[in-house]
Amino acid sequence: xxxxxxxxxxxxxxxxxxxxxxxxxxxxxxxxxxxxxxxxxxxxxxxxxxxxxxxxxxxxxxxxxxxxxxxxxxxxxxxxxxxxxxxxxxxxxxxxxxxxxxxxxxxxxxxxxxxxxxxxxxxxxxxxxxxxxxxxxxxxxxxxxxxxxxxxxxxxxxxxxxxxxxxxxxxxxxxxxxxxxxxxxxxxxxxxxxxxxxxxxxxxxxxx
Amino acid sequence: xxxxxxxxxxxxxxxxxxxxxxxxxxxxxxxxxxxxxxxxxxxxxxxxxxxxxxxxxxxxxxxxxxxxxxxxxxxxxxxxxxxxxxxxxxxxxxxxxxxxxxxxxxxxxxxxxxxxxxxxxxxxxxxxxxxxxxxxxxxxxxxxxxxxxxxxxxxxxxxxxxxxxxxxxxxxxxxxxxxxxxxxxxxxxxxxxxxxxxxxxxxxxxxxxxxxxxxxxxxxxxxxxxxxxxxxxxxxxxxxxxxxxxxxxxxxxxxxxxxxxxxxxxxxxxxxxxxxxxxxxxxxxxxxxxxxxxxxxxxxxxxxxxxxxxxxxxxxxxxxxxxxxxxxxxxxxxxxxxxxxxxxxxxxxxxxxxxxxxxxxxxxxxxxxxxxxxxxxxxxxxxxxxxxxx
Numbered sequence: 279x280x281x282x283x284x285x286x287x288x289x290x291x292x293x294x295x296x297x298x299x300x301x302x303x304x305x306x307x308x309x310x311x312x313x314x315x316x317x318x319x320x321x322x323x324x325x326x327x328x329x330x331x332x333x334x335x336x337x338x339x340x341x342x343x344x345x346x347x348x349x350x351x352x353x354x355x356x357x358x359x360x361x362x363x364x365x366x367x368x369x370x371x372x373x374x375x376x377x378x379x380x381x382x383x384x385x386x387x388x389x390x391x392x393x394x395x396x397x398x399x400x401x402x403x404x405x406x407x408x409x410x411x412x413x414x415x416x417x418x419x420x421x422x423x424x425x426x427x428x429x430x431x432x433x434x435x436x437x438x439x440x441x442x443x444x445x446x447x448x449x450x451x452x453x454x455x456x457x458x459x460x461x462x463x464x465x466x467x468x469x470x471x472x473x474x475x476x477x478x479x480x481x482x483x484x485x486x
Numbered sequence: 487x488x489x490x491x492x493x494x495x496x497x498x499x500x501x502x503x504x505x506x507x508x509x510x511x512x513x514x515x516x517x518x519x520x521x522x523x524x525x526x527x528x529x530x531x532x533x534x535x536x537x538x539x540x541x542x543x544x545x546x547x548x549x550x551x552x553x554x555x556x557x558x559x560x561x562x563x564x565x566x567x568x569x570x571x572x573x574x575x576x577x578x579x580x581x582x583x584x585x586x587x588x589x590x591x592x593x594x595x596x597x598x599x600x601x602x603x604x605x606x607x608x609x610x611x612x613x614x615x616x617x618x619x620x621x622x623x624x625x626x627x628x629x630x631x632x633x634x635x636x637x638x639x640x641x642x643x644x645x646x647x648x649x650x651x652x653x654x655x656x657x658x659x660x661x662x663x664x665x666x667x668x669x670x671x672x673x674x675x676x677x678x679x680x681x682x683x684x685x686x687x688x689x690x691x692x693x694x695x696x697x698x699x700x701x702x703x704x705x706x707x708x709x710x711x712x713x714x715x716x717x718x719x720x721x722x723x724x725x726x727x728x729x730x731x732x733x734x735x736x737x738x739x740x741x742x743x744x745x746x747x748x749x750x751x752x753x754x755x756x757x758x759x760x761x762x763x764x765x766x767x768x769x770x771x772x773x774x775x776x777x778x779x780x781x782x783x784x785x786x787x788x789x790x791x792x793x794x795x796x797x798x799x800x801x802x803x804x805x806x807x808x809x810x811x812x813x814x815x816x817x818x819x820x821x822x823x824x825x826x827x828x829x830x831x832x833x834x835x836x837x838x839x840x841x842x843x844x845x846x847x848x849x850x851x852x853x854x855x856x857x858x859x860x861x862x863x864x865x866x867x868x869x870x871x872x873x874x875x876x
Contacts, residue, residue: 387581390546391595391648392570405585 283440287459290436293354293429294422294467297361302415305366309373309411310399319374326367334360334425338432357429364425365418372414376407412475416468423464427456437463495555496522496684497543497652502552504538504708512538514708515552520652525678525685526713527699529692529731535708536688540654543686544570557651571598574645574653574683578660581641582629588614588640589625595648613643616677635666642674652684659694671697675823676846692732696743697825704728716743721865741859742827746820746843749862751852752777758786758850759810761795766806768798777840777853786842786850787814793848794819819844822851826862829854 312318332340341356350356380403388398404411430438440456443449497520504513513535520526528536541547542554545566554561561569574595582591592610601609611621617639629637638658645653659667671694678685689695695702696716703713704727712724716732720740723729733740757775759768768785783800787810798813819842820829829841839856 381581383577383581384583386546387575387577388583390544390570390575390577390654391644392567392598393594394567397598402583 283455283459286435286437286439287463290423290426290438290460290463293357293426293434293436294361294419297358297426298365298415298419298422300358301362301365301418302369304362305369305414306373306411309370310377310404313374313377323367323371323374326370329363330367334364334428335431337363338429342432352433354434356432357426357434360429361422361425365422368417368421369411369414372410373407376410376414377403379410380406409475409479412471412478416471416475419471420464420468423460423467427460494522495519496557497686498555499539499542500552500555502539502542502554503550504535504542504547505550512547512708513542513549516705516708516710517552518703518710518713520684520686522684523682524700525687525698527687527689527695527702528705529689529695529702530705530711532690533707534705536690536705537656539705540656540686540688543652544573544575544654546570567598571595571648572651574648574650576638576641576645576653576655576658578657582637582644584629586629587625588619588627588629588632589621591629591640592644592647594644595650599648609647609649610643613647614640616646617643617673619643633666634662635670638662638666638670639673642670642677646677646681646683650683652686655685655687657689658687660689660691667694672823674698693742696732697745704731717748720744741830742825744826744862745822746824746826746829746854747822749826749854749858751843751854751858753852756786756850756853757784758788761787761789761809761811761814763787763810764807765800765804765810768810769800769806772800777855785810786817787811788850792850794842794844794850817842819848820854821846826859830859 308322312322329337337360338356341359342351345351345356345359384402384406385398388402393401426434426436427438427441430436430442437456437460440452440459442456444452444454444456499516499518499520502513502516503511505511516535516539518526518539528539530536538547542549543556543561545561548562556564556569556572583594586594589610592613593606596606596609610625614621614624619636619639624632624636624640629640632640641658645655659670662670675698685698687695687698689698696719699716701713701715702719704711704719706727712719712728714722719728719732720743723732732743755775757768757772757777759771763771763785769783772783772785784797785800786797787795789795794817795811796814797817798810798815800810800813804813818832818836818838820832822843822845833839833841833856841854843851843854845851
């Protein structure tokens, strides 16, 4: 692999990695906080659904003038903000649904045994909701790889640069290099997160 | 009633009302004493408030009016989590944690109680042993690998592990097939004898109620209709609802509730000798006891520890100085905990009208005769011993 392609790939991973990690830190606690408050949950999911419908190019366009006020109109910062926002919905929704779907009989048993709310959350509900939460993180990450490719248009760099340059110069090889590498990154990320999930689940007996 | 039951109250429900937010009233002015060491079964048609009553005791539901005393202390003044740790809780479908091994499931309450790691391990092993699932073989299994009956056993072990003073059971065997249910009921009865815990048990199965309960509390529409010992419910039902519910008029059905130990057994002057006795000695014992089967005379033979070895027929022209053991045959017997129905069945199967009653070590506890059973039906029919009707 050529030096510039490797650099673009690492930048791409950095962009997705930082944005999705920050999104996990916000979406999962938010999901936990509103899992017992159906109205708040519905409202948050609605707002997040709206954000998801904005095309990424448009979102970059909206953010450019706003962030330009603090001198960050282009580059990594708007790209990360957009990725962060897009990542919220799958994780938030899966956290809420995962916690809500835990068998009430199990929660009842835990409460009847004398566990307090916090302990039930951490030792019973979260472990049982983990597969769904993890599935949300995986779809966010895969989607993030795609969204990040478009961020090249606002100067965030990454694998999207090859696609952008390829289109501008009618260079099919450049387009293919960027597109295929992006796809491979997305696949590899999904597979590796999948194996992390299986290892964690096996440790708690959720899969064979 | 077993000797582990005292008249000392353990849980007292005083004029309890429970109204839910949607306006429905689940429990109406219910007062009930639960005695230390007894098994009290709550039963009634669905929606009668029996499960709510159970959940009121460990505060999963809180009363709208009235108070509940546990060991003399108002439960509303106690920390609910601490209160629940003092009460084992077993529900239908068990609620085992699917992401924890069998051993970890059983260790939950000991850990909550802050016991150290070694004590937790020992406790879990002891409780799994009690339910017949030794930790070496079963501890590392996952709940999904177990059968329904085994899961329920783990549920019971988990409830016992906190060394609770009370065990609350909400239709614990409801989802099991009849055969497994029967086995687990018997195991729980045996455990109860050994551990002497107070048990509050909810069921909708009257057979289960009569079998498991030292007392049975019948509820209807949120009210307590009658709480009494199974036999008393049969002979002295408070009203037609109770009579229909327990089936007072169905003597054969009644026999499946009544336990052998509830029947007045003949315990003295039994035709019993040791294996060393001769035919001549045996004959004089039998004459004295007056127990015979038609015109046949027979004697039960016990070993040195008082365990039943079998019986010998005395009518076969034996040499009077021979020991009776040369004519030893296996004797049909029945356990004290068995139902009268089982005893009757065994009599029919073996073509006898007298049945030995033995304990778990096959020690002789008395003799059940067909005449005793007849007397039982008679006394039920007449309603003997109905002192008061609540």
